[in-house]
Amino acid sequence: xxxxxxxxxxxSTMIKAGVFDMEGRDKGVSSVKVDNTSPKTGxxxxxxxxxxxxxxxxxxxxxxxxSEKYGVSGGDIAALSLxxxxxxxxxxxxxxxxxxxxxxxxxxxxASYVDAWKKDGSFSRxxxxxxxxxxxxxxxxxxAWLRDNEAETLEKTRWILNPxxxxxxxxxxxxxxxxxxxxxxGLINTRDRKIDxxxxxxxxxxxxxxxxxxxxxxxDPCGEVTRAAAAETGLKAGTPVAAGCYDIDSAGLATxxxxxxxxxxxxxxxxxxxxxxxxxxxxxxxxxxxxxxIEGYYLMLEGSATGAINLEWFVDRFMETDxxxxxxxxxSVYALCDEAVASVKPGAxxxxxxxxxYGSNVNFKAKGTLIGMEGSHTRSDVIRAFFEGICFTHRxxxxxxxxxxxxxxxxxxxxGAARSLVWRQMFADVLDKSIEVTAATELGTLGAAMCAAVxxxxxxxxxxxxxxxxxxxxxxxxxxxxxxxxxRKYENYKRAIEALDSYWS
Numbered sequence: 001x002x003x004x005x006x007x008x009x010x011x012s013t014m015i016k017a018g019v020f021d022m023e024g025r026d027k028g029v030s031s032v033k034v035d036n037t038s039p040k041t042g043x044x045x046x047x048x049x050x051x052x053x054x055x056x057x058x059x060x061x062x063x064x065x066x067s068e069k070y071g072v073s074g075g076d077i078a079a080l081s082l083x084x085x086x087x088x089x090x091x092x093x094x095x096x097x098x099x100x101x102x103x104x105x106x107x108x109x110x111a112s113y114v115d116a117w118k119k120d121g122s123f124s125r126x127x128x129x130x131x132x133x134x135x136x137x138x139x140x141x142x143x144a145w146l147r148d149n150e151a152e153t154l155e156k157t158r159w160i161l162n163p164x165x166x167x168x169x170x171x172x173x174x175x176x177x178x179x180x181x182x183x184x185x186g187l188i189n190t191r192d193r194k195i196d197x198x199x200x201x202x203x204x205x206x207x208x209x210x211x212x213x214x215x216x217x218x219x220d221p222c223g224e225v226t227r228a229a230a231a232e233t234g235l236k237a238g239t240p241v242a243a244g245c246y247d248i249d250s251a252g253l254a255t256x257x258x259x260x261x262x263x264x265x266x267x268x269x270x271x272x273x274x275x276x277x278x279x280x281x282x283x284x285x286x287x288x289x290x291x292x293x294i295e296g297y298y299l300m301l302e303g304s305a306t307g308a309i310n311l312e313w314f315v316d317r318f319m320e321t322d323x324x325x326x327x328x329x330x331x332s333v334y335a336l337c338d339e340a341v342a343s344v345k346p347g348a349x350x351x352x353x354x355x356x357x358y359g360s361n362v363n364f365k366a367k368g369t370l371i372g373m374e375g376s377h378t379r380s381d382v383i384r385a386f387f388e389g390i391c392f393t394h395r396x397x398x399x400x401x402x403x404x405x406x407x408x409x410x411x412x413x414x415x416g417a418a419r420s421l422v423w424r425q426m427f428a429d430v431l432d433k434s435i436e437v438t439a440a441t442e443l444g445t446l447g448a449a450m451c452a453a454v455x456x457x458x459x460x461x462x463x464x465x466x467x468x469x470x471x472x473x474x475x476x477x478x479x480x481x482x483x484x485x486x487x488r489k490y491e492n493y494k495r496a497i498e499a500l501d502s503y504w505s
Contacts, residue, residue: 002078005452006062006235008055009247009444010034010084010163012105012269012309015054017062018445019072022458024469027070029442030061037101042108048090048098051163052170059233074234078456080171080225081218081242083250083448084164085269086181089142094158096169100150103142106269106305106358110141114364122202124284129199131282131289132186135304136364140186143205160187160211164244171233172223172241175213180299181246182215183290190291190298191280216243218293219454219462242455248272248301249293250447251414255438256470258294258463263408265394265427265435267417269312271355272303273397275408286404287361287397293451294462302397305359308417310368311337311386313357318379338422340380341387346429347485349381352496353389361393362497365504371496387423388486391430392493398431412436412472414443421476428478430486439471 004027009016011034018029034054036046066072087105092098103109114134117123123134134141139160146154159175162185169175182188187208189196197209216222220243230237245253251266257276266272280289280298292299315323315333323333350372354360357368370385401407411433417423418437428435440446450465459465 002076002456004066004072004076004078005449005456005458006059006077006080007445007448007452008059008080008082008164008167009250009442009448010051010055010082010167011247011444012085013312015051015058016442016445017058018442018449019062019066019077020446020449020469022453022468024440024446024471026440026442026446027072028062028064028066029445030058030065032058032061036104040109044104044107045101046104047101048092048166051102051166055167055170056232059235063234074230075236077235077239078458079240079242079452080235081448081451081455082164082168082244083247083444084162084167084181085247086162086184087137087139087142088163089139089146090161090163090166091153091157092159092161092166092169093156096173096175099156100153102163102166103137105137107137107142109136110138110145111136111364113141113144117203125202126199127284128282129189129191129196130183130186131190131280132184133284133287135359138186140203140205143187143208144203147205154207157211159213160208161213168222168241168244171225171229173226174223176216176222176243177213178216178218178243178245179291180218180249180293184246184288187212188215190289193291217295218243218245218249218451221455240455242451244448244451245293246290247444248274249299251443252276252299252447253293253450253462253466254440254443254447254470255412255414256466256472257412258466261408262410262412265411265413265431267308267390267394267413267415267423267427269307269309270303270305271307271361271390271393271397272301273394273401274299274301274303276300281404283404300401302401304361304393304397306355306361306393307390308415310355310357310390314383314386334416334420337383338420340383341422341426344380344384346482349377349384350489350492351377351381351385352489352493353385354493354496355386355389355393361397363501363504366500367504369496369500387426388430388489389493391426392490394427395430395490396494410434410436412438424476425479428476429482430490432478432483434478435476436472437474439473
């Protein structure tokens, strides 16, 4: 009897796969880089065949790791599922092959539609139905750009997919959308949970309705692994595949977000902050309300592309030698970043970093900025400023959430930063919240695997899966002695944003 499940996480920079037992313990994980190209300033794309190659390699790598450590083979996988980032555009023809490179969720080419639809009233007409703020890489905006600039691409396109849906299509040969990330794309009616041609018509995109495949819930069956995909991955042909969910939902599931008592702080490429409720929050000034993976709940999110991807940029551009030396000594370059931050006292430097290298939560024209540099500052001061700036953007989002109602007092942290004791303490201090972490280190793959466990019958529901497969292992409390220090620096952060607003505009 198959006793394991597989989760696949299609991220902004990596595609990961993980094998888990039915208690949520990982038995083998593999990560494979997926490359982006930037054909023009502010454009971010990736080759769809390259996406599949990275996915195939990640799956094969996870199975190889599980086999070497625990003797688990592809035939032992009871079911699999997927998660992934949202937005942009993954478009395929009737044969499931890309009609153009994927447009990524950090792309900026469609920025003009944000202002245009707000000015002509289209946004106010659509928002009560899709419950989504507008931003440049929002699928709704991207599809309008394609309509006006690449009409031939849309003519060749049979299916409009979200990232994870494309990988699932390559595994099964069947095309489906799934409610959680489809509702985050702005392309479906979140209020009524349907593909709505009349709503799309408001944006002049009614033609898209026939190009959107059927909608499924997270644990619904969406086909089986084909013989061709099995030969490429090491999976067994016929293995059932669940729909899966949005990466923010996956992080929620994998940290036990099953009711309204706790919120998530997700420090990934995006700076996401979220909680769930049975009552949707609908306001034009609120970023996103989506259908949550657990039926009956909505997920309320304030987030932007202002997260740890900014630190990754610094490491890639300015710490290449450190990366090589760290790898040679068996350390992570991010451990070196932790050491650098710990070497600078919180109040010792007043450098402000605005983490807007890939987008902004205040002005979509804003750019990444360092303010307050002096000749005495060191690289460690700058790295601390990057850490702090990313924490401050989370605080900014959470304060905005609090303006609409009560935000849960308890927070569970997800994303790579959760593995850093230095960063966890900084988040607790900046947010003035206790931060809990869970046992799993690969939350995306675990959340996807939980959907697979439900499809396999090992768990009765996603709530049941969270009870069985999630373990809280740590808690970091805020240091009250640093509250005033970080409040002062946060106020400086906000003043810098306000002072530069007219410059960006």
